[in-house]
Amino acid sequence: MVPEQIMDAALWFPESAEDEPFGPNLLVYRVADRIFALMQPEDGRAMPAHLTLKCEPALALELRGQFGAVIPGYHVNKKHWNSVLLDGTVPDDEIVEMLRHSYERVVSGLRKADRERLLAVLGTDLPPVPDPP
Template identity: 70%
Template sequence: MTPQQFIDAALWFPESVETEPFGPGTLVYKVAGKMFALLGAPSGDDPARVTLKCEPGLALELRAEFTAVTAGYHTDKRHWNTVVLDGTVPDDELLEMLRHSYQRVVAGLRKADRERLLAVLGEDAPPPPSG
């Protein structure tokens, strides 16, 4: 997946906004003011990286399955994964990680916001995350 494809996917989610709170080169995607994805631009020979929220048990499974998935860079390592966009993680898997991240953040929002956003997605409200 290219960085532009990731950007398009992140902005597809209801009420998703792109910000640059850390300055140029690092795009942060938020819903209701809460971050659900971070895209770091490629640097030199290093490919772009995305950081996504994840349920802790699933985060460990993904790290074991894909060498491009590591503990979140500069984030809570239990709840965030960083994925190198080097082509080794299939696009459909990366899109599922992005969806999961968005849903984890939405699940922690106020009930009215959560229900509104999930209704747009056509989903039932999941229980709030534990972390």
């Protein structure tokens, strides 16, 4: 997936929003003011383009073992976050599923009324993988 596809997929989720609170070139995706994804396009400095997502700790370890491009979260709690290098080695549908899992992890921590509303709207369909620009 290219960064533009990820941006579209992240904004597909109910009540998601994008901002840049940490400065330009680090996109933050939130639901109810809680971060569920951070996306840094290629900038030639720290790392290649990557997506950082919240993840259940046991699944985080499993994904790191399954995909070489999934590493402990970059500059976040490595127990609860993974970073996915956008080098083309992780299938698009896996990235979308990781994005959904991250969104659901954050939503599960919201107050009951918000959680139920968002999960009801989300349903069971995954966001479609958008075509590259």
